[in-house]
Amino acid sequence: FLMPILGLIFVPIFCIGAAIVGKPVGFCRVMKLALFRVDCFMYPVIEDWERGKSSFSVLAQAVRHFSEVDTYRMYSLFIRAAHHLIDVYNAPEHGKVQDKLTFYAMCKEMGLPCAAPLTPDEIRNLKPKDLPLFMKPSNEQEAVGAGVIDSVDDPKLQHALDKPDEWVVQKKLRNCDFLRQFFPNNPPLCGVRITTVMTKTGPEVLESWIRVGAENAVADCPFSAGGCEFAIYSETGVVWQGSDEKHMKLIDSSLEPSLVISNGAKKPIGGIKIPNWEKSVEMCKRAHREMAPESFTIGWDVAHTPEGPLMVEANLISNVGCFMGLRYGSMSHLWPRIPLMWLELAQWMEGKSDFPPASKKVKVNGIKATVRESEWLLRRAAKAEASLSAKLKKIRAQDPEKQSPCLKKLETEQFLRSGEVKGLKAELEALRKVLANLQGLKKSTSMEPCGSAQ
DSSP states (O other), X not given: OHHHHHHHHHHHHHHHHHHHTTOOOOHHHHHHHHHHOHHHHHHHHHTTTTTTSOHHHHHHHHHHHSOHHHHHHOOOHHHHHHHHHHHHHHOGGGGGGGSHHHHHHHHHHHTOOBOOOOOHHHHHTOOGGGOOEEEEETTOOTTTTOEEEOOTTOTHHHHHHHOTTTEEEEEOOOOOHHHHTTSOSSOOOOEEEEEEEEETTEEEEXXXXXXXXXXXXXXXXXXXXXXXXXXXXXXXXXXXXXXXXXXXXXXXXXXXXXXXXXXXXXXXXXXXXXXXXXXXXXXXXXXXXXXXXXXXXXXXXXXXXXXEEEEEEEESSOOOGGGGTOOHHHHHHHOTTGGGHHXXXXXXXXXXXXXXXXXXXXXXXXXXXXXXXXXXXXXXHHHHHHHHHHHHHHHHHHOTTOOOTTHHHHHHHHHHHHHHHHHHHHHHHHHHHHHHHHHTOSOOGGGSOOOTTO
């Protein structure tokens, strides 16, 4: 009871402060976000959005960035970290896939192509012709401790010999020729992340994006080293748009992702299809199914080399979409399984030792309540989309040269609202099917999409 009372005191002060710094926000939106989705405030704080500006500006950006539908439906990294704890609690053995040496051994056993590490004997017998190599810790992420080895006498190689269970040494992989034309000069290996989710019928692709490292960078860590990230349509493998540190932290995160060309590149990567996409997807699905079937989501890094796609590593906590500016609306356009995440999470949780069993009546009532909420959100999103479409039509008629300063903002908002409509319709369709199955109904007019939100 204390938090709402404190909120009634501090939220008006915050709204006044935000208006003074030029970022007016509504009282109800701030209160709702603070009470129910404090994780949304963590993005601008942790990621340094509005760099160099006041705390009012930083926190107000979260309110302006995330929509009402995001507040109710967005699946964030912080929520994913919570279900990762459930993963670990119920199937701790699945954590081994994050250890790179174990992961490579599992890939080899399954016959999956991977970036195989060198053995201690191979390291001892290295010749100059075997260089360059790439060395990294076996159980770290974000390229922590990683580096290129250019000499057989490099003292770092001794670390791998002294503690072979803690280090991975492998041939330095090259990007395939097709993708290199869309990268800057001398880029690092640029990996594709394909995240799979375990559904009731098996693994499916949840999210996908490509990291493009900066010129002369050691690794493809995007924002910390001047690189970019680009979202990929999960069903087709076609690159959409992306973002970088400058656009997310120094300009306006609510307009992102907006880039179609990598920093330092000469050709736009937006619109091209990742080679061997279908093969890469099947590799990741098989790895999830056989390596860690009890894990809800796993992010797989795939390298696209001249020799074809290679499995590089697995990550049990994987969610980068929000960090490049994606929200529920844009994710629903790109990744069709995003709107089904909450339902699939509930289904995955059933039978877990720390998930309380529910009667049929409780389940039916819960789904009916969710359907009503989704229908309400759908009506509001559809109304907002229609209003934005009308404004855009008017502006384009008055300004065919597209010079209006508000055009980009309106186009982004319209795209997000249309994605929200698409995602909520998909969620409602899935919910109604589950509800019909629970009630033992084969056909029911009340379960059909009502269309009242149009």
